[in-house]
Amino acid sequence: MSPSRSQDGSNEQYGAEERSGARIQALMRQLNEQVYAMASNAEHDESVLLICECADSGCSTPLSVTCGGFERVRQSPTTFVVKPGHVLAAEERVVEETPDYVVVEKVGRAP
Numbered sequence: 323m324s325p326s327r328s329q330d331g332s333n334e335q336y337g338a339e340e341r342s343g344a345r346i347q348a349l350m351r352q353l354n355e356q357v358y359a360m361a362s363n364a365e366h367d368e369s370v371l372l373i374c375e376c377a378d379s380g381c382s383t384p385l386s387v388t389c390g391g392f393e394r395v396r397q398s399p400t401t402f403v404v405k406p407g408h409v410l411a412a413e414e415r416v417v418e419e420t421p422d423y424v425v426v427e428k429v430g431r432a433p
């Protein structure tokens with residue numbers, strides 16, 4: 323499924339670039355960084371509840387991600403945690419798969 327233009331226009335600030343999944347994902351990353359920062363005293367294998375970082379602007383699916391797992395993901399601005407099934411196959415490559423979440427790497431739009 324491709325991210326389609328949303329009709330509700332509820333998010334005016336990002337309306338102009340609503341087709342850009344990257345923008346949404348960067349936003350979700352910021353949010354998750356904050357959540358993660360608050361949980362930074364958690365154990366490495368303890369899970370934090372993050373928001374799915376897929377390209378769908380309407381998605382706010384909670385994901386249970388281990389601190390160690392997110393630590394690796396946040397090292398790179400091109401990797402994101404998404405719910406299984408939320409991978410945008412045309413633009414993302416799966417680099418890690420768990421029952422709770424999938425780590426994808428942006429590979430750019432295929433020609």
Ligand SMILES: [Zn+2]
Nearest residue numbers: 374376381408
């Ligand atoms: Zn999602």
